[in-house]
Amino acid sequence: MSQRAAEFRELTRERCLELLAESTVGRVAWTAPDGPQVLPVSYAYSAGEIVFRTSPAGVLAQLARRQRVAFEIDEIDLSGRTAWSVQVRGSAQSLVGSQRVLDLWRNDTVVPWAGGSRTLFIAISPTAITGRYLRAWS
């Protein structure tokens, strides 16, 4: 097996926040009653939180009750062999009956792809944000 040359570095917090603000799709992971779970969501980064909408009847509604989660965004360039990812760890809970929900709803800030009655707003409040950049061997 040949030796691999690679560049690997941590992203600054500022760059992580930029990438969170620019991206619109990420994956949320949590410990469900039946084990670890991970699902993609379309989200907005709003007031320092990751906000997404889901159906009260869906599996993501498990996150309405405050609990710890991990959230991840990444971009993998297979041809250029570069990649970055940002990891967020924190807690999720529903946004209910607040002025903020009304504002988010009115402004269409958080638009779920899936349509339907996605009336439940979930917000992830970060406790740690880290990121890394990788350029693989050529």
Place this chain on the structure above:
Amino acid sequence: MSQRAAEFRELTRERCLELLAESTVGRVAWTAPDGPQVLPVSYAYSAGEIVFRTSPAGVLAQLARRQRVAFEIDEIDLSGRTAWSVQVRGSAQSLVGSQRVLDLWRNDTVVPWAGGSRTLFIAISPTAITGRYLRAWS
């Protein structure tokens, strides 16, 4: 807020397995000692398992000891507003000292991007595989 039209359907198990075999990057989620964790990995789908290589010194080495995990692959087409994702739930553990590791090593089947001493092989054995396809409103 306008009404959203969307197509949403479950993928067949056969299609999920095809997508697992075709893809090379996914995200693995587990319950770490300090809470849920999710990280991207480059992987191969080999003999019905998701196999990736990592560093014995890295955070993914937590998965060497058998435990439950979730694994996810997806493809989001922002312009076409279509998306699919496949979710795998199962258990991870290290592949140590087996003929299979030797074969994987020799054949370069599982090539990690990051290079370095990624000598630890982790295999995820699926207990459930599901997938979904989504076409969003136009």
